[in-house]
Amino acid sequence: MTHYDARETRDPAERERDLLARLPGQIAHARSKAPAFARLLTNIDPATITSREALAALPVTRKSELLELQKGARPFGGFAAAGWGRMTARVFASPGPIYEPEGNRPDYWRLARAFHAAGFREGDLVHNTFSYHMTPAGSMMETAAHALGCTVFPGGVGQTDQQLEAIRDLQPNAYSGTPSFLRILIEKADEAGMTIPFTKAFVSGEAFPPSQREALSARGIEAYQAYATADIGLIAFETPAREGLVIDEDVLVEIVRPGTGDPVAEGEVGEVVVTTFNPDYPLIRFGTGDLSAYLPGQSPCGRTNTRIKGWMGRADQTTKVKGMFVHPGQIAAVLKRHPEVARARLVVDNPDLTDRMTLRCEVHGSEALGEALIASLRDITKLRGEIEFVAPGALPNDGKVIDDIRTYD
Numbered sequence: 001m002t003h004y005d006a007r008e009t010r011d012p013a014e015r016e017r018d019l020l021a022r023l024p025g026q027i028a029h030a031r032s033k034a035p036a037f038a039r040l041l042t043n044i045d046p047a048t049i050t051s052r053e054a055l056a057a058l059p060v061t062r063k064s065e066l067l068e069l070q071k072g073a074r075p076f077g078g079f080a081a082a083g084w085g086r087m088t089a090r091v092f093a094s095p096g097p098i099y100e101p102e103g104n105r106p107d108y109w110r111l112a113r114a115f116h117a118a119g120f121r122e123g124d125l126v127h128n129t130f131s132y133h134m135t136p137a138g139s140m141m142e143t144a145a146h147a148l149g150c151t152v153f154p155g156g157v158g159q160t161d162q163q164l165e166a167i168r169d170l171q172p173n174a175y176s177g178t179p180s181f182l183r184i185l186i187e188k189a190d191e192a193g194m195t196i197p198f199t200k201a202f203v204s205g206e207a208f209p210p211s212q213r214e215a216l217s218a219r220g221i222e223a224y225q226a227y228a229t230a231d232i233g234l235i236a237f238e239t240p241a242r243e244g245l246v247i248d249e250d251v252l253v254e255i256v257r258p259g260t261g262d263p264v265a266e267g268e269v270g271e272v273v274v275t276t277f278n279p280d281y282p283l284i285r286f287g288t289g290d291l292s293a294y295l296p297g298q299s300p301c302g303r304t305n306t307r308i309k310g311w312m313g314r315a316d317q318t319t320k321v322k323g324m325f326v327h328p329g330q331i332a333a334v335l336k337r338h339p340e341v342a343r344a345r346l347v348v349d350n351p352d353l354t355d356r357m358t359l360r361c362e363v364h365g366s367e368a369l370g371e372a373l374i375a376s377l378r379d380i381t382k383l384r385g386e387i388e389f390v391a392p393g394a395l396p397n398d399g400k401v402i403d404d405i406r407t408y409d
Contacts, residue, residue, distance in 0.1 A: 004116040007249045008303045015305060019252050022277055023049055027058075029081065030282040036061075036069070036078030037284060052263070055285065056254065060261040060273055062287035063231065064316055067096045075099045082280040092136040092230065100136055100230045103280035109136075109233030110250055111144035111226065117239045117246075117301075118224035119200045120174055122149030127167060127198070129155045129177030129185075130205070136230045137205065141176040150174070157181070160188050168194060175201040179208050179216075179223070186219065196221075204228060207311070227311060229288060231281070232274050236308050244295040244307035250277050253308070254285070255294060258315040258401045259328025261285065269293045269399030271315035272308070291315050291399040317402040321348055321355045326381050328401040334359070334376045338369070345395050346385070350406040357385035365389035 003009060010018075028046035030037040040059055049055055061069075061079070069077035075091065080101055082088050089104040102108050120126065126145045132138035132154055142152045153172055155163050164185065175182055175198045182201060189196045201216065201223035208225045216223045226237040227245055235253065236245035247253050254263050255270040264270040272288045291314065295307040318327040331346050343362040350356060359377055363369070370387045377385045 003302065004113045005249075008113075008246075008305065010304060012298075012304050012306075015249070020050055020052075023055065023252070023275070026275070026277050026282055027284060029279060030284050033081035034079050034282055035073070037282070039078075041284070052254070055252070055275065056256075056261060056263055058261070058285050060256065060285045060287045061283070062316075063098075063229075063289050064287075066098050066231075070099060076101065076281070079283060080281050087280060090136075090139065092139075093134050094136070094230050098230075101281055102136060102139060103278070105280075107143050107147035109140045109143065109228065110248060111140055111228060111234050112147035113248060114224070114226040114228070114234055114237035115144045115148055115150075115176075115202055117237050118202045119222060120145065120148055120150055120202065124148075124150040124174045124200070125170060125172040126150045126152045126174040126176055127155050127163075127170075127172040128152050129157060129163070129175070129181050132156050140228065140230070140233070141202070145174075145176070160184060164188055164192065164194065167197065171197045173197055173199050175203075175221070175223075177201075177203065178205045179203040179212050180206055182216070182221075182223075183212075202226070225310075227290075227292075227308075231283060231286060232276055232288070233278070235272065235274055235288075236310075239299055239301040239303060241299045241301040243299055245310050246299055246301075246303045246307050247305045249305065251275065252277075253306070255292065255308075256287075257328075257332060258291070258317060258399060259330070260332040262332075266294050267296065267397070269312055269397055271399070287315070289315050293397075293399075312399060315399065317400060317404075319348055319402055319404045321357055321381075321383055324381070324383060326357070326383065326402065330380050331359070331401050333380050334373065337376045338373060340369070341373070342392060343395055345400060346402045348402065348404045348406060355406070357381075357383060358388050359385055360388045360390050360395060362390055362392045362395055364391075 024046045031041050088101050090102040092100045128141050130137035145152050198221050224238045227235045234248045236247045252275040254273040256273050258271045272290045272292050274286050276283045291312040292308045341361045341363045345360050347358045373387045
């Protein structure tokens, strides 16, 4: 079967109707079962959230905030709708620590869809090298493989010699793990005069440039990547078309201007914000902190969902200028005072080792507008900055709101 299920090839309008029809119920569930959302959405009528425009008016909860929120309300900051017991199979600790639940359902993180697109099928033996200790990656991959009918060898991380011995004895045809550890296994196998039996691979957790993919393909290993997080599960996945990442069927993805909750124009780089339909951990407008952009059109593979370009950096561009933090939300606040400025970027440099801020604005400006912008920048950041007017379209489309180019040579 080419596709995981019939939903992948639905008419896009049907998919959008389905997602928006599910949205009010999920928001009502989050409000009633998750204390954090009961507080955040207290004045929201879930029945009115039936469009992307209505969703965009809700607050964004960013992953960067979770650590402090969880410290105040253990274990999940009040965002989980399920407690200990039959509904929650495991709890994990990602670096921070940030705690994440695993609900007691098959393929809890929905990664089976991405594994299927990578060519994994029933009867495969998957050598899984993601960690099984404290963090969820090992379980994320294993539960996906099991959902497809694969058998899994839980290799985990490290112990290269023992892993190669198991590979020699068991002859797994599939790999899951980071691309760098796959490269290490191949190099060690070459040194030992051993042939790696993998013909397919699912990689994540690191950048996976085309040069690495092509090098693996030359060895007879077809490798695919996906974009997933421990909080959300699968967000988007690569397909045989090799053109961007197709969004999963069970999340609602927005691309917003960093530091805000405002959706950007199609094609513009911004922060990935995801709303899930997970009943156990019902995250509404969850800011991943990752940058990406929508790709136009549909994938040649036949899947009709929207595509994103993949990971394009981090949205949290907070920096410190003259001992004070400046963050993207402050720049967004400046622009809200001056709607005639279409786009702007704060450039921080240090000529003569003295910090300097310059707000570059895409607008045909005037002296009066420049003075007003300087005043707003000083009022909001408590720092003096300069203004530079540039032509519309002159700023790079890379999602940066703050560009720190200081050097200290």
